[in-house]
Amino acid sequence: MTHSDTAVAAGAPAGALSGIRVLDLSRVLAGPWATQILGDLGADVIKIERPGQGDDTRGWGPPWVPDESGQASRVAAYYLCANRNKRSVTVDMAAEKGQALIRQLVSQSDVLVENFKVGGLARYGLDYASVHALNPRLVYCSITGFGQTGPYAPRAGYDFLIQGLGGLMSVTGQPDTQPGGGPVKVGVALTDILTGLYAANAIQAALAARATTGQGQHIDMALLDVQVACLANQAMNYLATGISPGRMGNAHPSIVPYQDFPTADGYMILAIGNDGQFIRFCEEAGQPDLASDQRFATNRARVEHRDELIPILRHITTARTTAQWVQALESRAVPCGPINAMAQVFEDPQVKARALKIDMAHPEAVSVPLVANPIRLSDTPVDYRLPPPGLGAHTAEVLSQVLGLETPEIDRLRTDGVI
Incomplete structure (x- = not known):
């Protein structure tokens, strides 16, 4: 037995917790x-x-x-x-x-x-x-x-x-x-x-x-x-090694390259999670030799040689705009994206398609904009x-x-x- 007596709109399905x-x-x-x-x-x-x-x-x-x-x-x-x-x-x-x-x-x-x-x-x-x-x-x-x-x-x-x-x-x-x-x-x-x-x-x-x-x-x-x-992998990194992980900015402790990079008109995020994605990135960047270089051929090697690889990539990524990189890398299934301000977030076509902004009438305002569940x-x-x-x-x-x-x-x- 539950207690709620609020009415559900006519024709609308009852919520999962209706009656609570x-x-x-x-x-x-x-x-x-x-x-x-x-x-x-x-x-x-x-x-x-x-x-x-x-x-x-x-x-x-x-x-x-x-x-x-x-x-x-x-x-x-x-x-x-x-x-x-x-x-x-x-x-x-x-x-x-x-x-x-x-x-x-x-x-x-x-x-x-x-x-x-x-x-x-x-x-x-x-x-x-x-x-x-x-x-x-x-x-x-x-x-x-x-x-x-x-x-x-x-x-x-x-x-x-x-x-x-x-x-x-x-x-x-x-x-x-x-x-x-x-x-x-x-x-x-x-x-x-x-x-x-x-x-x-x-x-x-x-x-x-x-x-x-x-x-x-x-x-x-x-x-x-x-x-x-919620420290998740960072807590486990410490518990497994006894070494406290430090601050790395936007870099990842276990994956390279997985951080922000400068472009011709701003910044983008490159989130390469496996060696196949790295090969495809290097091909698109016109640097296929990077992927066969033993220092960078595997994620384990790239993490070990992070300080050598990242400056090379930061130089390469400034050759195109963020939009150009995103379009090119998405076509090759290489995870890449912009760093959006709030205005850009709510104008993003995917955000709009998923209806993540809603408006509700409010007695003290014309309406109130809200973020959808x-x-x-x-x-x-x-x-x-x-x-x-x-x-x-x-x-x-x-x-x-x-x-x-x-x-x-x-x-x-x-x-x-x-x-």
């Missing part, structure tokens, strides 16, 4: 990213926010989306990236009546997602032990910087901090010996995003387990855990039902539909500052 209700007590990015995924897949996501303030990212601007007059609205672009397909309900969690409302919503929900500090919800009676006793079928997902256990558990965790602590910045950026060398963070809050993805996976796994056991469970997600897990399901596709909501836009609707409160009672709660 998610109570979202998270804010900023990792938690909201996870719940947006669940909402896109059909879940009814109720976003609990503080009255008058809401999610921190509502104020993280500029930029702001233009309103009907073309002026900056109150809608921050940052907030829009992670809050589609949710209903916003404002509740004062510090008030006893507010806590009671949330506990009532807990009893009618399948999933709760929160990113408070460890133990932060206990004083409100909304910690896992308390709500599990109220609703044993609830899947409860906690997202913190360092997890529920360990010496760092009480600390606040931020993506930038975790990128440094978790090793990502040790392999991102130019080597210290080169101009501009030093640690660099990734250009988006990647650890938050990856944590949101892992959390969404874990929640669905727990829901699948519940179908067998009848019981919910506690999910303990930590940004640091995710960051270390990349999940493609043949029978239960992603559905864009609701734009990122205004603060408290669905408070009365949810309290009425889900909890059965009458209008006078909702009005009294609003007058008392509870909602």
